[in-house]
Amino acid sequence: MSFLSRIMVLKSKAHFSTDGNNRPSGGFGNSTFEGVRKRKSNQAKSRVVLLVASFAVVYCVIGGRLAQFAMTAPDTTSSILPPDRLMASRPDIVDRNGALLATDIRTVSLFAEPNKIIDPDEAVEELRTVLPDLDTKGTYKKLAAKTSHFAWLRRQLTPKQQSQILALGIPGIGFRPEKRRFYPGGSTASHILGYVNIDNRGVAGMEKYIDDQGLADLAAAGMTNTQPLQPVKLSIDLRVQDIVHDAVVNAVNNFQAKGAGAVVLDVHTGEVVAMASAPDFDPNYPNESASEGWLNRMTNGTFEMGSTFKTFTMAMAFDSGKVTMRDAFDATNPIRIGGFTIKDFHGQRRVLTVPEIFQYSSNIGTAKIADLVGIEGHKEFLTRIGLLSKMHTELPEVKMPSQPRVWKKINSITISFGHGVSTTPLQTAVAGAALVNGGKLIDPTFLPRNRSDADEIAKTVIKKSTSDNVRFLLDFNGSKGSGRAARVPGYDVGSKTGTADKVVHGRYSNTLNFNTFLAAFPIDNPQYIIMTFCDEPKTGEHGGTISAYTAAPIARDIIARAAPILGIQPSFGKDNSALLVSY
Numbered sequence: 047m048s049f050l051s052r053i054m055v056l057k058s059k060a061h062f063s064t065d066g067n068n069r070p071s072g073g074f075g076n077s078t079f080e081g082v083r084k085r086k087s088n089q090a091k092s093r094v095v096l097l098v099a100s101f102a103v104v105y106c107v108i109g110g111r112l113a114q115f116a117m118t119a120p121d122t123t124s125s126i127l128p129p130d131r132l133m134a135s136r137p138d139i140v141d142r143n144g145a146l147l148a149t150d151i152r153t154v155s156l157f158a159e160p161n162k163i164i165d166p167d168e169a170v171e172e173l174r175t176v177l178p179d180l181d182t183k184g185t186y187k188k189l190a191a192k193t194s195h196f197a198w199l200r201r202q203l204t205p206k207q208q209s210q211i212l213a214l215g216i217p218g219i220g221f222r223p224e225k226r227r228f229y230p231g232g233s234t235a236s237h238i239l240g241y242v243n244i245d246n247r248g249v250a251g252m253e254k255y256i257d258d259q260g261l262a263d264l265a266a267a268g269m270t271n272t273q274p275l276q277p278v279k280l281s282i283d284l285r286v287q288d289i290v291h292d293a294v295v296n297a298v299n300n301f302q303a304k305g306a307g308a309v310v311l312d313v314h315t316g317e318v319v320a321m322a323s324a325p326d327f328d329p330n331y332p333n334e335s336a337s338e339g340w341l342n343r344m345t346n347g348t349f350e351m352g353s354t355f356k357t358f359t360m361a362m363a364f365d366s367g368k369v370t371m372r373d374a375f376d377a378t379n380p381i382r383i384g385g386f387t388i389k390d391f392h393g394q395r396r397v398l399t400v401p402e403i404f405q406y407s408s409n410i411g412t413a414k415i416a417d418l419v420g421i422e423g424h425k426e427f428l429t430r431i432g433l434l435s436k437m438h439t440e441l442p443e444v445k446m447p448s449q450p451r452v453w454k455k456i457n458s459i460t461i462s463f464g465h466g467v468s469t470t471p472l473q474t475a476v477a478g479a480a481l482v483n484g485g486k487l488i489d490p491t492f493l494p495r496n497r498s499d500a501d502e503i504a505k506t507v508i509k510k511s512t513s514d515n516v517r518f519l520l521d522f523n524g525s526k527g528s529g530r531a532a533r534v535p536g537y538d539v540g541s542k543t544g545t546a547d548k549v550v551h552g553r554y555s556n557t558l559n560f561n562t563f564l565a566a567f568p569i570d571n572p573q574y575i576i577m578t579f580c581d582e583p584k585t586g587e588h589g590g591t592i593s594a595y596t597a598a599p600i601a602r603d604i605i606a607r608a609a610p611i612l613g614i615q616p617s618f619g620k621d622n623s624a625l626l627v628s629y
Contacts, residue, residue, distance in 0.1 A: 137275035141284040148239055151228045154208050154221040155201040160194040162218030169216050176210040201244050202226045229329045234291045237342040241329035255440045281317035281494050286608045290320040293603045298324045301583035301596050307344045308578040308600055309472055313479040315500040316488035346443040348468035352544030353407045354564040355464035361481050362427040363415045365512040374399045377410040384456045388413050404519045405527035409463045416462035424458045430507050431477045432487055433469050439490045464546055475577035478564050480507055481516040482572040521569045531598035534606045536616030540569030543593035558582050563597035576601045
């Protein structure tokens with residue numbers, strides 16, 4: 047069969063037909079072409095589906111591996127805070143006038159990735175050329191731990207150190223940004239400000255107070271950031287603080303004392319304007335200070351205050367109504383009770399009026415006044431003015447006062463002149479402020495507070511007439527008695543000295559004193575209380591070691607330099623010769 051014949055047979059079998067233009071009109075030819083197109087379309091779709099599925103599988107594998115890395119990262123990398131957390135800011139701390147007391151500065155810290163260190167020995171040797179005090183053995187141990195992915199080598203480098211280490215080009219060595227706390231004044235206000243640890247968290251003082259108000263919790267939750275925070279303003283006046291700091295440091299050096307301290311307190315608001323305790327420390331380098339320097343003796347040390355407590359005994363007697371300014375008591379002979387003998391240091395051996403008892407600091411006369419009030423009345427009064435309970439203020443370092451477990455007559459007598467109860471110097475100043483401001487006990491604060499806010503929290507603890515009588519006694523003693531050692535021309539200072547024998551191994555020492563001085567000025571209208579102390583002086587002005595030669599000069603120097611800054615106008619020409627006329 048020819049080729050044409052075969053074609054004709056096929057056409058006849060398929061009933062092939064054409065239209066007038068010889069185009070297929072249906073039948074086998076049309077369905078054949080459509081089938082081809084469908085097959086090709088289905089094949090293309092299959093290829094696309096296969097390609098999409100392949101990409102999906104690849105992405106799933108990659109995603110799974112990333113998830114695996116994310117879950118295993120804490121076990122193979124550093125557990126330290128991420129850089130943004132390390133750079134989180136602390137608020138600046140400023141004084142009442144805006145002067146900077148504490149701030150953050152940017153720094154970097156050195157770390158290593160031990161698994162990338164090629165030669166630990168060589169790396170340690172090169173690092174020691176920049177950091178000669180680097181712990182060789184400890185650093186080598188860190189760098190040789192090949193399974194470790196992170197190790198701190200040195201925190202808070204200087205820019206020069208960073209530049210020198212970068213120049214070494216050691217593989218596996220890097221830097222992380224951090225912030226370091228900086229205190230421009232150094233030790234000037236160290237016991238008020240406190241300090242922070244290597245992670246910039248508050249450890250003591252107002253730094254710890256700020257963290258306790260919520261900053262530490264926010265940092266732990268990762269809610270802090272690198273943006274500047276609103277500064278924290280304190281009640282401190284940096285100018286006065288510098289004066290007080292100088293005075294107590296000089297006292298330690300000049301009087302060869304174990305310690306010294308002072309506070310300037312606003313009697314109407316309870317604001318601490320300045321406070322210092324020596325020895326102290328530099329908060330920029332807290333670990334380099336002696337342990338003695340960390341102790342804030344003004345709030346975290348309790349001491350027997352000696353004869354300054356006679357001020358409170360007199361206030362108690364006046365407020366009870368059992369003693370008046372015109373009363374007199376026989377101080378001729380010592381008092382013998384319970385195997386103890388109570389005698390006077392400056393004995394006059396005669397009957398003394400109440401102002402004279404205060405002027406001559408008579409233990410005998412003060413003991414008889416306390417006995418007239420009674421044990422329960424005595425204990426209640428000291429509790430009322432806050433000398434037997436823990437002081438409330440922002441500083442975390444506050445110690446609880448101590449007192450006898452059971453008050454007996456001998457306890458009441460000795461406490462009346464400052465032996466038997468131990469309190470903090472700041473606490474004593476706060477109680478003293480209540481005696482001269484009209485009778486209002488106001489908790490001390492290291493934050494700004496106005497008089498209106500102070501009046502809302504103040505507690506009236508004594509009568510106004512009692513406050514007037516106490517001011518008179520302080521004025522009288524400041525002019526006629528032991529307080530003369532703190533007289534400052536132009537400023538009327540009312541005051542009381544206190545020289546307490548220290549307890550050593552359970553017995554009172556005859557050679558070691560804790561000297562205190564309580565002063566208010568200007569005494570006609572008191573604005574400030576100053577409390578100073580000098581612990582175990584070996585010498586003093588004019589060669590003496592009692593309060594008039596040690597603690598009083600500290601207050602004198604502070605008042606002379608700080609009174610003009612505090613806005614106290616000098617007054618000259620006051621005649622103190624007729625102080626007793628109205629009595």
